[in-house]
Amino acid sequence: MTVIILRIGHRPQRDARVTTHVGLTARALGADGMLLTGRDKDVKESIEQVTRMWGGRFTIEDGVSLKEAVTRWKQNGGKIVHLTMYGINISDALPEINPNENLMIIVGAEKVPPLIYQLADWNIAIGNQPHSEIAALAIFLDRLNQKKGTDPLTQEYFESKLKLIPQLHGKKVINEEE
Amino acid sequence: MTVIILRIGHRPQRDARVTTHVGLTARALGADGMLLTGRDKDVKESIEQVTRMWGGRFTIEDGVSLKEAVTRWKQNGGKIVHLTMYGINISDALPEINPNENLMIIVGAEKVPPLIYQLADWNIAIGNQPHSEIAALAIFLDRLNQKKGTDPLTQEYFESKLKLIPQLHGKKVINEEE
Numbered sequence: 001m002t003v004i005i006l007r008i009g010h011r012p013q014r015d016a017r018v019t020t021h022v023g024l025t026a027r028a029l030g031a032d033g034m035l036l037t038g039r040d041k042d043v044k045e046s047i048e049q050v051t052r053m054w055g056g057r058f059t060i061e062d063g064v065s066l067k068e069a070v071t072r073w074k075q076n077g078g079k080i081v082h083l084t085m086y087g088i089n090i091s092d093a094l095p096e097i098n099p100n101e102n103l104m105i106i107v108g109a110e111k112v113p114p115l116i117y118q119l120a121d122w123n124i125a126i127g128n129q130p131h132s133e134i135a136a137l138a139i140f141l142d143r144l145n146q147k148k149g150t151d152p153l154t155q156e157y158f159e160s161k162l163k164l165i166p167q168l169h170g171k172k173v174i175n176e177e178e
Numbered sequence: 179m180t181v182i183i184l185r186i187g188h189r190p191q192r193d194a195r196v197t198t199h200v201g202l203t204a205r206a207l208g209a210d211g212m213l214l215t216g217r218d219k220d221v222k223e224s225i226e227q228v229t230r231m232w233g234g235r236f237t238i239e240d241g242v243s244l245k246e247a248v249t250r251w252k253q254n255g256g257k258i259v260h261l262t263m264y265g266i267n268i269s270d271a272l273p274e275i276n277p278n279e280n281l282m283i284i285v286g287a288e289k290v291p292p293l294i295y296q297l298a299d300w301n302i303a304i305g306n307q308p309h310s311e312i313a314a315l316a317i318f319l320d321r322l323n324q325k326k327g328t329d330p331l332t333q334e335y336f337e338s339k340l341k342l343i344p345q346l347h348g349k350k351v352i353n354e355e356e
Contacts, residue, residue: 028305050308086342088344114348126206127206131203132199134199134310135202152305153304154267158307
């Protein structure tokens with residue numbers, strides 16, 4: 001199963017931190033990559049820098065055409081989830097999702113074009129209250145991983161030269177290359 | 179059980195959006211309130227505005243003294259969780275947490291003072307990879323709710339005059355006061 005995030009409506013500078021959080025969250029929860037409809041070299045570089053330091057193979061591509069990305073994904077048989085507070089509750093939707101299928105997860109910034117609601121296989125609400133696309137993505141991926149029975153939140157998942165030694169109190173990081 | 183977020187190191191303007199997401203995520207996942215060590219009228223107002231519109235009783239207080247808040251919490255018998263990638267994995271820590279105890283969850287912006295690591299009852303890592311304090315809080319609260327057997331992501335949780343009607347495709351909101 002390939003899981004890819006499509007971040008739409010990103011505005012350079014204004015959304016830089018939130019989009020970076022979206023990308024890092026996707027990576028930490030085992031997604032394979034993120035596509036960005038806007039262009040933002042800084043966001044791209046800061047996520048790539050984390051991957052270089054902390055391991056794994058997370059790809060990020062900016063300046064992507066929304067229509068092309070979605071059309072190609074559908075032609076290849078992938079399914080599309082759109083995270084929105086207007087959708088069907090995650091508890092109702094998750095049982096329908098086959099964890100072996102390739103999944104594109106659309107995460108909007110401000111306004112999302114009506115087209116997206118139509119072309120998504122599932123419009124899924126992580127609750128019907130306004131909160132955060134970062135939180136919504138985190139909970140969706142965590143629950144999807146629970147369903148699949150994998151846990152990228154465990155350390156062994158990433159092959160990293162930097163290793164954290166979990167501490168009751170304090171910080172400990174070792175660099176295995178040194 | 180009372181669950182309160184203590185957001186530390188907030189820098190007005192620079193952190194406004196991220197701190198707002200932290201607060202809205204806490205609220206949507208059933209926490210009771212957020213304390214903010216810095217002052218930020220805009221963040222406070224935008225979260226209060228959501229609560230007025232969308233229901234529930236989420237309190238927010240800014241300009242709080244870190245030491246006072248923590249000392250008073252401990253004196254009243256509350257426990258403290260600090261979310262940090264350097265801590266013990268959530269899967270290992272969660273079984274130790276009694277869901278009937280009052281919980282303060284500390285969420286840092288950039289640098290967190292070493293004191294916090296010492297005074298926390300649990301330093302908990304939502305994975306040992308760098309990602310997002312918003313995502314970390316979301317997953318912690320979602321898993322805590324799963325353990326408690328409550329789900330604030332269901333609509334009935336909030337008593338709101340605005341009601342979303344979950345849709346397969348599209349948006350539908352009704353205002354029960356009209």
